[in-house]
Amino acid sequence: MSDLEGLYQEVILDHARRKIGQGDAASFVHQHTEVSPTCGDRMTIGVAVGDDGTISLAWEGQGCSISTASASVMSELLEGSTAEHAHESIDAFRSMMRSRGAEEAPEFLGDAEVFQGVSKYVMRVKCAMLPWVALEAALGQAG
Amino acid sequence: MSDLEGLYQEVILDHARRKIGQGDAASFVHQHTEVSPTCGDRMTIGVAVGDDGTISLAWEGQGCSISTASASVMSELLEGSTAEHAHESIDAFRSMMRSRGAEEAPEFLGDAEVFQGVSKYVMRVKCAMLPWVALEAALGQAG
Amino acid sequence: MRTTPPRDDLDLALTQSRRDFASIGHHPGRAYLDSAATAQRPAQVLDAERAFVERDYAAVHRGASEAVGAATEAFETARHKVAGFVGAAADEIVWTENATDAINVVALGLSDASTIAVDSALALRPGDEILVTEAEHHANLLPWQKLAARTGAVLRWAPVGPDGTWSIDGLRDAASDRTRLIAFAHVSNVTGLIAPVADVAELARSLGAMTLLDACQSVPHLPVDLGALGVDFAAFSGHKMLGPTGIGALYGRAELLNALPPARTGGSTITTVTMTDAEFLPAPQRFEAGTQPVSQAVGLGAAVDYLDGWGMDRIHAHETELAGLLTEAVAGIPGVRLIGPPPGAPRAAIVSVDVEGVHAHDVGQFLDSRGVSVRVGHHCAQPLHRALGISASTRASAYLYTTPGEVDRFGAALAEVRAFFGADR
Amino acid sequence: MRTTPPRDDLDLALTQSRRDFASIGHHPGRAYLDSAATAQRPAQVLDAERAFVERDYAAVHRGASEAVGAATEAFETARHKVAGFVGAAADEIVWTENATDAINVVALGLSDASTIAVDSALALRPGDEILVTEAEHHANLLPWQKLAARTGAVLRWAPVGPDGTWSIDGLRDAASDRTRLIAFAHVSNVTGLIAPVADVAELARSLGAMTLLDACQSVPHLPVDLGALGVDFAAFSGHKMLGPTGIGALYGRAELLNALPPARTGGSTITTVTMTDAEFLPAPQRFEAGTQPVSQAVGLGAAVDYLDGWGMDRIHAHETELAGLLTEAVAGIPGVRLIGPPPGAPRAAIVSVDVEGVHAHDVGQFLDSRGVSVRVGHHCAQPLHRALGISASTRASAYLYTTPGEVDRFGAALAEVRAFFGADR
Numbered sequence A, B: 001m002s003d004l005e006g007l008y009q010e011v012i013l014d015h016a017r018r019k020i021g022q023g024d025a026a027s028f029v030h031q032h033t034e035v036s037p038t039c040g041d042r043m044t045i046g047v048a049v050g051d052d053g054t055i056s057l058a059w060e061g062q063g064c065s066i067s068t069a070s071a072s073v074m075s076e077l078l079e080g081s082t083a084e085h086a087h088e089s090i091d092a093f094r095s096m097m098r099s100r101g102a103e104e105a106p107e108f109l110g111d112a113e114v115f116q117g118v119s120k121y122v123m124r125v126k127c128a129m130l131p132w133v134a135l136e137a138a139l140g141q142a143g
Numbered sequence C, D: 001m002r003t004t005p006p007r008d009d010l011d012l013a014l015t016q017s018r019r020d021f022a023s024i025g026h027h028p029g030r031a032y033l034d035s036a037a038t039a040q041r042p043a044q045v046l047d048a049e050r051a052f053v054e055r056d057y058a059a060v061h062r063g064a065s066e067a068v069g070a071a072t073e074a075f076e077t078a079r080h081k082v083a084g085f086v087g088a089a090a091d092e093i094v095w096t097e098n099a100t101d102a103i104n105v106v107a108l109g110l111s112d113a114s115t116i117a118v119d120s121a122l123a124l125r126p127g128d129e130i131l132v133t134e135a136e137h138h139a140n141l142l143p144w145q146k147l148a149a150r151t152g153a154v155l156r157w158a159p160v161g162p163d164g165t166w167s168i169d170g171l172r173d174a175a176s177d178r179t180r181l182i183a184f185a186h187v188s189n190v191t192g193l194i195a196p197v198a199d200v201a202e203l204a205r206s207l208g209a210m211t212l213l214d215a216c217q218s219v220p221h222l223p224v225d226l227g228a229l230g231v232d233f234a235a236f237s238g239h240k241m242l243g244p245t246g247i248g249a250l251y252g253r254a255e256l257l258n259a260l261p262p263a264r265t266g267g268s269t270i271t272t273v274t275m276t277d278a279e280f281l282p283a284p285q286r287f288e289a290g291t292q293p294v295s296q297a298v299g300l301g302a303a304v305d306y307l308d309g310w311g312m313d314r315i316h317a318h319e320t321e322l323a324g325l326l327t328e329a330v331a332g333i334p335g336v337r338l339i340g341p342p343p344g345a346p347r348a349a350i351v352s353v354d355v356e357g358v359h360a361h362d363v364g365q366f367l368d369s370r371g372v373s374v375r376v377g378h379h380c381a382q383p384l385h386r387a388l389g390i391s392a393s394t395r396a397s398a399y400l401y402t403t404p405g406e407v408d409r410f411g412a413a414l415a416e417v418r419a420f421f422g423a424d425r
């Protein structure tokens, strides 16, 4: 597997096309927009927490294949999970992304494990983190 | 002759003590104060131009032996000369001081020739120039 | 995809100077096409700086020891060299941290001139206008936004067309008799457009406005005579012209520099200080607060010697050819849109593109994997990109050490991008 | 004239590090006693910077290429090192051109907070007070004079006594419930006085005022933990701590840095820019406009490694002994007046003197001829010198590479000065 293919694994390119969770973020109670300073891309995450403590979410914005795939993978993974589990997942994802390829993803991160390859590319870590950071802030508003 | 003695020639140390021309600069029609940025010393030159075109002058202020001697030598040399000759002397002195020891003083600079040794010490050139620059500015006011 | 380039005209001696650049040798598989962001430093620059530090380093303009004398002389010699290089007098060159800082020295100085100075001829009044273009680098936009906020002046701009370039007519339309300052880039860091400086300077004169030239992308690459160009201020950076980081320069006409209040203050800028007041030295010292980038100035002096050794005419001719190769390489690729002047039109060796269906980050990543190092992003020019309807682009830029082969590799890799990401389907 | 010093306690290993400093070897006949102005750089610092430039140099925080990744990492690693060295978090360290610039970032930021920001908690109002001491370096005085002029705030100060030192009581007397900021030097660059930082920080807390510590002469010489000291801001320079010129650092508590408007603006400081408006990144990026002193940061990181290798405790102990030798050497000479704390009292290895009947320039010149390189002048502290009734003084200062023999030579040469100039008659 070449470096490039380690980064752009099929799962990532696939999610970048499928864009799971892309939708009307503005219609959700809690929203947060995060900006990538290098490319100026904005991503908005909308989130709502149901009475049973589970969340529903949507995202909106343009980005590179890494940030788009990351948003898609994240949506698939966390839609319907508890807010608590979402926080755990964000922490685990961040920890993996900061590890420069050293840290394996815990099982509960599911498809998000493919971003381990991205963590070796310091300048792309921010792209992959963009939706997760935005979700964290939006969940923060939900309290 | 050691380096130090080339700089502090007897004529210089002597003038630094005699302080020819030290006086009440403030009582002259035209005055200019020049400040040495490294040590903060101020020197004020007062000058008056007579009907016959000759100048009289006095200086005031504290300084190192180089600037004091320079003021003394300058006063001895230029008191009673024409403004025109004073300007020529200032130009000749400046040219010598910028030469880093390469340029001999023209005869009309008299005792001021001893400052040729100072011109090798870049950081002391400003000290020696202080009274001459102040005189130039004061004469400038006289028109 | 591209026709055989007229390589015979390329000055191969120039690209052979690659040997002077250890970093190029260190990455034999990499084509470094990001010199518009920052250039590599030749051994001559590194050696000069090191020799200075190992032999003559001491405080500068403070104290009177022999050590201080030697260091001060090396420092001021560098200023003379840089001044000569851009057609300025030594006391018209102020050292700054970088070009951005140089522009801020003017913007902050005009702020103080407008708010706390007594009767300054440089004061801007509410309703006065500052004129820029929509293509400016953030460094030549944000400081004017702040100046406007501090003084009540209004920011106006010449818009860019569909290719990202602005015209002198557009600038004229945006000007008025309230225009006090026109700030514009000599060469755009995105489009490669070379500005009609003489026309802008004439427009400014007719309005009684000042001019500030962002010369970041011109001074390293073309022969530039700031005095002859007739601008009032100019800014450029050491690191884009083979010199060290940590140093830039502000050029200003002596009379304006001496009228501009120093907004950043500190040691070595003054004649007399009391607890409540300070008198400032003439320019350039009044702006050089604190210990200056001393060894960096010496390094920049050596960079200027290096550039002069080759000759700016020669460097410019070489890069003009590379600019031609770059635009040709790009023009033939389906789905790749060239930003800036069309192929054949005059431009600097800076070529930015938008690849249909592929984000610039992904384009850059792909090129990187092919050993081609380019710049992706908004290149500190968000308004320009917004006007082009994109958030980011991919930019290749050349310098004296760039070879036609590197341009080839860029073109070949770029041609594969859309297929890799499935954007050609 | 002076008793045999307790040389056995001096850490000779430290002075043996002289070998690392090529400039010292290059001037075998010279005693360099001007490290308080600027320090020499060891080979380790020069090598680290050069290796970086030759291998990993590229744009930082701009673009996404591998080259940019490597350079950005080296640059941010340096920030972590420097932050750790002074007990700060990495995002509390802002790179600046020098310490002077760091202080200006705060002063200019508070100006904007007071004039153009909406409802800033940091705004100063007319009549608010800024408190300094009469002993401050111009770098820690002039920016506050300007801030006062821009906001209508009033500058107050603790006066110095006949030896040039100030006291916490004097500072308390000058404080009031309008005091918004106390700015003071940790170690005076003229008197060598070590300030009672904890007392000042407590005073500030009791008044609800901010504190800014000018740490230029402390961070290079003592173990300093800014977090533990409880100050809000601090400034220091690379070139005084074995690092390159062209780089300094501002420390600020994260919460304050993020509330402070960036007065100097440009590329890499923003998230979103339109033609009329800009949103800024959190600290430190919001203050780091334009291309940063990148290789200088790497060099400073290596300087911190070098200092850490010896240990700041050890360096401080060594210099405390040298301070003792210096004051002793000076105390016995007729007609030489010691400025600052008396012999035996705690002080840094910075000793300034006034020689009766001989101007400091002449003292320095004489010492120079004896191979002793000191600093003469007002040391950017004119108000302090005025309070002492002199315009200039002669200063010797030491660092880890300074030997007792150099102090001896200083003392011996100083003892001859008055005779040479006939001032002893």
Ligand SMILES: Cc1ncc(COP(=O)(O)O)c(C=O)c1O
Pocket (backbone or CB within 6 Å): C267, C289, C290, C291, C292, D036, D037, D098, D099, D100, D101, D137, D139, D140, D185, D187, D188, D189, D214, D216, D217, D237, D248, D380
């Ligand atoms: C106490 C003090 N503050 C501030 C400064 C200014 O430092 P820099 O010139 O590196 O900005 C110095 C050194 O000159 C100093 O000794």
Ligand SMILES: Cc1ncc(COP(=O)(O)O)c(C=O)c1O
Pocket (backbone or CB within 6 Å): C036, C037, C098, C099, C100, C101, C137, C139, C140, C185, C187, C188, C189, C214, C216, C217, C237, C248, C380, D267, D289, D290, D291, D292
């Ligand atoms: C046109 C232009 N202006 C200003 C700048 C800012 O230069 P610096 O980052 O060296 O301050 C750059 C480079 O980034 C540029 O290309």
